[in-house]
Amino acid sequence: MTLRALIVDDEEPARRLLAERLAAAADIEVVGECRNGFEAVQAIQRLVPDVVFLDVQMPKLDGFEVLELLDEPPAVVFTTAYDEYALRAFEVHAVDYLLKPFGEQRLGEALARLRERLARGERPAPPPLARTARAGAPLERVLVRDGERIHVLAPERIDYVEARGDGVVLKVGDRRLRKATPLGELAAELDPRRFLRVHRSYLLNLERLAGLELYAKDSRVALLKDGSRIPVSRAGYARLRELL
Amino acid sequence: MLHPLLARPRRLLLYLALWAPLALLLVGLVAAGSPQSRLAAVAVSLPPAVLYAFLCLGSWHLCQAHPLPATPLPRLLTTHFPAAVLSTAVWLALLAGWGHLLTSLGIPEAGGVLARHLPLLATAGLLLYLLATAGHYALIAQLAADAAERRALQMQVAAREAELAALRAQLDPHFLFNSLHSVAALCSSDPAAARRMIEHLGDFLRANLELSGLERIPLGRELQLALSYLQIQRIRFGERLRYVHEVDEASMALEVPPLVLQPLVENAVKHGIAQLVDGGAVRIQAKRRRDTLYLIVDNPLDPDATPSRGTELGLENLRRRLAAAYGGRALLTAEARPEGFRVEVRVPLVAAAASAAPTPTTEAPPAGLPDPRR
Numbered sequence: 247m248t249l250r251a252l253i254v255d256d257e258e259p260a261r262r263l264l265a266e267r268l269a270a271a272a273d274i275e276v277v278g279e280c281r282n283g284f285e286a287v288q289a290i291q292r293l294v295p296d297v298v299f300l301d302v303q304m305p306k307l308d309g310f311e312v313l314e315l316l317d318e319p320p321a322v323v324f325t326t327a328y329d330e331y332a333l334r335a336f337e338v339h340a341v342d343y344l345l346k347p348f349g350e351q352r353l354g355e356a357l358a359r360l361r362e363r364l365a366r367g368e369r370p371a372p373p374p375l376a377r378t379a380r381a382g383a384p385l386e387r388v389l390v391r392d393g394e395r396i397h398v399l400a401p402e403r404i405d406y407v408e409a410r411g412d413g414v415v416l417k418v419g420d421r422r423l424r425k426a427t428p429l430g431e432l433a434a435e436l437d438p439r440r441f442l443r444v445h446r447s448y449l450l451n452l453e454r455l456a457g458l459e460l461y462a463k464d465s466r467v468a469l470l471k472d473g474s475r476i477p478v479s480r481a482g483y484a485r486l487r488e489l490l
Numbered sequence: 491m492l493h494p495l496l497a498r499p500r501r502l503l504l505y506l507a508l509w510a511p512l513a514l515l516l517v518g519l520v521a522a523g524s525p526q527s528r529l530a531a532v533a534v535s536l537p538p539a540v541l542y543a544f545l546c547l548g549s550w551h552l553c554q555a556h557p558l559p560a561t562p563l564p565r566l567l568t569t570h571f572p573a574a575v576l577s578t579a580v581w582l583a584l585l586a587g588w589g590h591l592l593t594s595l596g597i598p599e600a601g602g603v604l605a606r607h608l609p610l611l612a613t614a615g616l617l618l619y620l621l622a623t624a625g626h627y628a629l630i631a632q633l634a635a636d637a638a639e640r641r642a643l644q645m646q647v648a649a650r651e652a653e654l655a656a657l658r659a660q661l662d663p664h665f666l667f668n669s670l671h672s673v674a675a676l677c678s679s680d681p682a683a684a685r686r687m688i689e690h691l692g693d694f695l696r697a698n699l700e701l702s703g704l705e706r707i708p709l710g711r712e713l714q715l716a717l718s719y720l721q722i723q724r725i726r727f728g729e730r731l732r733y734v735h736e737v738d739e740a741s742m743a744l745e746v747p748p749l750v751l752q753p754l755v756e757n758a759v760k761h762g763i764a765q766l767v768d769g770g771a772v773r774i775q776a777k778r779r780r781d782t783l784y785l786i787v788d789n790p791l792d793p794d795a796t797p798s799r800g801t802e803l804g805l806e807n808l809r810r811r812l813a814a815a816y817g818g819r820a821l822l823t824a825e826a827r828p829e830g831f832r833v834e835v836r837v838p839l840v841a842a843a844a845s846a847a848p849t850p851t852t853e854a855p856p857a858g859l860p861d862p863r864r
Contacts, residue, residue, distance in 0.1 A: 256764070257668070257726045263675030282767045305767045305792065327667035347671035387794065398794040 249364065252295040253279045254286040254312070255325065256304045260346070264299055264325070267353055274357070283307025284396055287315050295320050297341070297360055302326040307389065307396070313338055315391045317426065321363055323356050384437035390416060390423040397423060401436055406476055407449040417474070442489060444468060444482035452489070493550050494633060505625075506543060512621075513539035516614050520607050527599035534592060534603040535611075538585045542615070545577055546622035553626040570623050578615030585611065650814065661698060662756070665722075666691075672726050687725050694718040701748040705815075709751075709776060709783070710742035716755045716774065723759050730769025731759065737776040744783050746837055747815050750808065751776075754787040754833050757804050762789035762831055770830075781839050788832040805833065812837075 251274050255261045261279050268274045277293050280286040282305040290298060290312075298320050302309040309326075313319050324335045327346040335343045341363050342356035388404065390397040397418075405417040409429040416423045425432075433441065433449050444450045450468060457469040458478065466478040478486065495502045517535045524531040549570070556569055585604050592600035604611065669691055676684035697715045701707050713735065720733050733755075751774065758772045770790035777784045805824050812820035812835070821836040 256730075257672065258728050259672040259675035259679075259726060260668075262679055263671070266675075266678065284767070303764070305765050306794065327664040327671065346667050347674050 248273055248275050249296045249360070250275055250277045250293070252277060252286070252289055252293060252298045252320075254283075254289075254298060254304070254309070255279075255301040256281050257301075260301070260325070264353075267350060268299075270350075271357060273361070283309070283312045286312045287391065287396060288394060290316055290320060296364060297321045297323060299323050299325055302328060302331050306398070310334060310338065311389055315389055315396065321360055323360065385435040388416070388425075388432075388436075390425050392423055399423075401440065402451070402453070404441075405451055405454045405470060405472065405474070407432060407441075408476070409447040442482070442485055444478045444486060445476065446479060448476045448478075448482075450476060458483075458486075493547055494629065495547060495550075508625075509540075509543040512618060513543070516611075516618075519610060519614075520603065523607055523610070524599075524603060527603075530592070530597050530599035531603050533597065534585070534589050534600045535607075538581060538588055541584065542581050542618060545581055546619050548577065549573060549619065549623045550626050553623060553630060557630070558627050570620065574616045574619040574623075577619050578612055581615050582608075582611060661695075665756075668726060669722055676725070683725060687722060690718050690722045690725075694722060698749075698752075704748050706745040707748045708742060709737070709744045709746050712746055712748065712751045713737055713742070713774070713776070715749070716752045719752055719755055720759070720772065727759075727763065727769060730766070731763050732769065732771040733774070734771060735774040735776075737774070738778070741776045741778050741783065744778065744839060746783065746785070747811060750812075750835060750837070751785055751787070753804055753808055754785070754835070757833070758787050758789035758831070761795075762791055765792045765795045766790060778839070783837040783839055785835040785837065786832065788830050790830040791826060793828065808835075 251268055253261050253264050253268075253276060255264070258281075261281075265276050265279065268276050277295055278289050280289050284306045286298070286300070286304075287307065289295075300309040300312065300322050302324060303326065307315070309322075309324060310331075313322065319338075322335075322338065322340045323342045323344060324331065324340050325344045325346060325348070329345055332343050341360050344352060344356055385401060388399040388401055390399060399416070399418060403418050405419070407429060408415045408417065410424070412428060413424060413426040414429050414432060416425060429447065429449060433443055436449070440452060441449050442452055454470045454472070455468055456471045459467045459469060459475075461467045461477075464480045466483050467475045468478050469475055495505050513536070516539050517532055520535040521528045521531045552569055552573055556566060558566075561569075582604070589600045589604050669687065673684050673687050673691075676687060694715065697711070697718065701711060701715060717733075717735070720731070724731050724733075755772060755774065763769050763772060772787065772789045775784070775786040777786075805822065809822045812822060816838055819838040822833065824831070824833045
């Protein structure tokens, strides 16, 4: 069985070296090379490789953000000069983590692991939100893939987030963008001083709040500056009063 | 150990100056007590009175051997009183000898002076010796205080140097790892480029080691360091990394702290160019304006990129190094604008202040620099 591989690295010499070494392996076929995170997301969707050799620090999207935007991520081998992402790599079930500069032998080990993993037919779980830059601090940008387009959103641009199915819909101006992340997970990563869970299914950007209306007993509606309305539960109202 | 008063002529003079009134008082008393032979009394007592100043210096060694707070009082008394008696006896013997000498030289009254004033002279000898002892203890305390102060100062200097060493821009190991990875890649495909890269790396590492230990270096060398860094990164990033530098020839010799430009360029590449799909240009400018050197590095930014903590740390480190080197007279300002990131460092030209170039009288920034008032 031939394994279809994609190489993602923003440095040309690094891509060349990997392509050269993978060419030596009989069962690996390099189906493409990408120079940044945007290209990588598109190429993975289009080419559906078995494995992606993924650099971490790249323009636009880093390696973890690339994974976050994929519906069904392929097997991943990280290649980076930084050792501090190894734990995150483990969390996203990477096959291996190659520290540059790595030699043929180390690459051979990674390939052996890869073959073993794919032979077992394991599919990696969808990775959680990417937090490569600053673990612990609130999310500084929210990534949304909209067909071929990728939106990089500053959180303050989001008006509110609504739970929809397993994921969410982000209301951004007059756009509604779907994202596969569950509302609870997103709420935990966004700045709690800005975003408040006003309802089981709604996360509100407090800067958009224009007023509150009593709708029925124990049931309120938040009036937003752009005129839209979202429901506020009793618990949500209590949290809102505590904060304001 | 040499007596501290003998080691320093200025201290010795001060000691003799303090001694002089006492010696003169003694001579005066002796002379007053010898109405018939005043001149002989002075001739007999003056030289020994001066000589005694030196004799009393001997108590220094006893004082040192019996430091004040550590030695019990009885021990002090049993040490210094016999010493006082002994030195007084020696001194009186000298006086007697001197009197004899003067008598034999034809001053017949000289011999009687000692005998007539023995109680006065003996008392004076004891008192002067004890006074000198007290003086020595005061001197020892003073020297100890001086030494403590000097040690405190030395520790301050050492602490500052340690801080500076810690602040000294550290070589980023990831830069080395990535560069070595590129060399490995180039070895088979472009051996000439691999060789160039190794040479650039060698130059960069050597310059980094040499320069970081110095306090000031010519701007030209700092620029060379920054450029060799850029040449290495250029091989990694290819066409994505472009750079220009605008430094007038006259500024090349101006003195700057080492690693003032290179970290700015490193920031520009890491947090600016490397985050851009199509890359961009790093621009280095250096301009002199009267007694200030302006160093400016700017680069384009990806508007979507999250502001990096690495940039802030790198700049804060440089800011503190500048503060340590120039106090408040050096300035580092950084601003992210839509068109890019721009860092400006103002370095005061300390030594060159006197030989300032023809100075324009207006307050406007140098030509080509954006006017901050705008």
